[in-house]
Amino acid sequence: MTGAQEWQGRVGQNWAAEWERTDRSFAALTPHLLAAIAAEPGKRIIDIGCGAGELSLAVSAAQPDAQITGVDISEELVAAARSRAASHANLSFTVADASSWTADGAAPDLYVSRHGVMFFSDPPAAFAHLSAVAAPGARMVFSCFRPAAENPWAMEIARLLPPGRPTAAVDFPPGPFAFADPDRARRCLQGWRDITFLPLDFAYVAGSGANPVADALSFFSRIGPAAAAIRTLPDQARAGFERGLLELVQSRHVGGQVCFPAAAWLVTATADNL
Numbered sequence: 001m002t003g004a005q006e007w008q009g010r011v012g013q014n015w016a017a018e019w020e021r022t023d024r025s026f027a028a029l030t031p032h033l034l035a036a037i038a039a040e041p042g043k044r045i046i047d048i049g050c051g052a053g054e055l056s057l058a059v060s061a062a063q064p065d066a067q068i069t070g071v072d073i074s075e076e077l078v079a080a081a082r083s084r085a086a087s088h089a090n091l092s093f094t095v096a097d098a099s100s101w102t103a104d105g106a107a108p109d110l111y112v113s114r115h116g117v118m119f120f121s122d123p124p125a126a127f128a129h130l131s132a133v134a135a136p137g138a139r140m141v142f143s144c145f146r147p148a149a150e151n152p153w154a155m156e157i158a159r160l161l162p163p164g165r166p167t168a169a170v171d172f173p174p175g176p177f178a179f180a181d182p183d184r185a186r187r188c189l190q191g192w193r194d195i196t197f198l199p200l201d202f203a204y205v206a207g208s209g210a211n212p213v214a215d216a217l218s219f220f221s222r223i224g225p226a227a228a229a230i231r232t233l234p235d236q237a238r239a240g241f242e243r244g245l246l247e248l249v250q251s252r253h254v255g256g257q258v259c260f261p262a263a264a265w266l267v268t269a270t271a272d273n274l
Contacts, residue, residue: 060091
């Protein structure tokens with residue numbers, strides 16, 4: 001599980017340091033999100049779990065008449081986002097937990113997120129709060145991963161790992177695949193109606209440049225399940241894992257890039273707060 005504590009610590013720090021490569025990994029997904037956001041009427045826009053600001057910046061540039069606020073729990077990620085946004089007068093960022101944060105001014109009429117909504121400790125309460133503090137009938141557009149089995153970048157790395165220790169059962173465990181099941185996601189989206197799920201497939205780019213294989217290995221050593229394995233496995237197990245990871249990355253090197261198929265949902269909903 002990846003929750004608030006991890007994002008406020010090592011995970012958030014690594015994503016802030018690696019924002020150029022994490023942006024690249026999701027670059028093929030962003031245009032689909034922007035098209036869906038552009039179809040919505042909202043102009044007071046909140047980017048939930050904004051990370052280093054890639055989606056907020058793109059929405060700000062596309063909609064200069066809108067006011068966008070990026071919200072993230074990681075101080076390091078918000079600092080990275082702010083450093084990129086100096087020329088965007090209609091964009092600001094704040095360090096906060098979106099599950100309890102409230103806008104200082106007018107209520108938001110559109111929430112957006114690129115894979116930033118799956119890490120709440122109590123998703124039903126978080127989404128109920130977001131609905132309650134939104135403008136009547138506010139809209140929401142976000143992306144999230146479909147099941148791990150449809151995302152080879154995750155499954156193929158997971159197969160290289162030794163069996164993990166069992167974790168304590170919780171009703172709604174946070175993590176990248178927390179909303180993979182639409183039925184479960186609907187149970188999380190308390191306070192929202194007219195919920196739709198559109199499947200999107202995109203290329204998850206892990207490596208490019210002069211040496212895409214080395215670039216991908218470096219990327220995976222900082223981001224995702226491989227990073228935790230490299231950091232925590234005993235020496236012998238880590239060496240075996242790294243050999244397997246090298247072979248996997250080499251097998252995905254085509255046309256000057258290391259790419260993996262990725263599968264996402266594009267989710268839309270309406271606040272049930274009229």
